[in-house]
Amino acid sequence: MVKVESTEEKEMAYLDHFAELRKRLLWTALIFIIFFAVGLYFVQDIRDFFLNDTDLTLHLIAPGEIIWIIFTIAFIVGLTATLPFFCFQLWLFIRPGLTSTERKASLAYIPAIFILFLSGLVFGYYIFVHLILPFLLSLNDGMFETIFTVENYFRFVFRVTIPFAVLFEIPIITMFLTSLGIVTPKFLVKTRKYAYFILIIIGTMISPPDFFLQIIVAIPLIILYEISIVLSRIIYKKKMDKHEAYMQEDSNQEER
Template sequence: MSEDQQQIDTEKEMNLVGHLSELRNRLIVTAVFFIVFFIAGFIYVKDIYWFFVNDIDLELTAISPTEIIWIYFSMAGLVAIIGTIPVLAYEIWAFIKPGLTPHERKASLSYIPALFLLFILGLAFGYFIFIHLIMPFLLSLNDGMFNIMFTVDRYFKFLLRVTFPFALLFELPIIAMFLTSLGILTPDFMVKNRKYAYFVLIVVGVLITPPDFILQIVVAVPLIILYEISIQLSKIVYRKKLKKHEEFMQDES
């Protein structure tokens, strides 16, 4: 092996080590923020708990000390996840920034606030569906037959199971725009695979709602609308990307 080839291999190895070191540091920063938000959530867990409980006309029961511990950790974890999302998004953006053009850097950085807001909107939408549609439907099935008792553990696990998928799915428009700006995704691909996307979204709607056809439609329709919005936003980004490319080629010629 020649000295030039050895030097090239050494530089590649050093670059790889440098990237891994940078990635580790950014993950550490994200973990530190997660811990800070977790501690904040732990401190205010009572206020968070009563915020959720005030919306239901039910008395929750804890049947073991571990359920009390679980509610503290789950509420603190919820705060930590929500608070860490913009931090994680920024660290990912900062990590890939060297490989982006100045225009792509500016455009993709603006996605971070939208990413956070859509996550919050998804949680709020899921919570609205849970409180005003799912819970009333389930309670109506009782029809006076049973004494209803909800444990803290079961209630909040069910609540999180319903709301979190909405929070993640509400990120679809931003993810579609970001991947389109990077050239990974195209609106044509989303259009061609629309039927498969619809199927997945309907399955998600079925999994997070009770076995009632009307409820499943109510949940599935907003998700399908979100996908269509994602397609339109992807088209806008794609057209701008093509326009920039054409301008660049004209300047070069």
């Protein structure tokens, strides 16, 4: 009988956690819809912002292209603006299982995630406008008439900026994994050459087939990895110091 009650209590606990997670995801979805609508309202201003940095004349060859760009811009606005709220809701969900110190430390991740994501978008857009696009146009050298469609141009912009926004989260992800004990600074240093190789491959996927541009794109990613190692060492040292202090305190209690 006790076992039955224990099983029922566990099932109720799981259902409560699931209901709590569902509630927070619904709130996140609602905020996303709100910012998605905001993106739709300001889509013309955002589109003009992208086009102000280029003298290209974009051509519309299918009605579906304009619909695609409108909803894509609105989606990115909604995703970016909802990101900190989603992280906060996730923090609220796991907060009961954290200590007071862990709550304060993990809460600081939220603004950092948002700032790094925005920084990645800005950096990716800067790389696209000032390096990648001019390089591609220079290859033409006036031999052919350059025609860009709306969908192709903006798809290319997002193909460069979005990966940078995601990759700029590497330091935060590394700090979080270090705090969980999944990775260590020693492991990051040991796998550095493999990480460099992967980041260079990513740089070649984002940038045009030009060695100089690929190196320029890969350098900030490598710097982010090195920053991640430094941050991982800081987190790891604090974790080890806390563990040693706990073991010392436990040893003193046993001696008493």
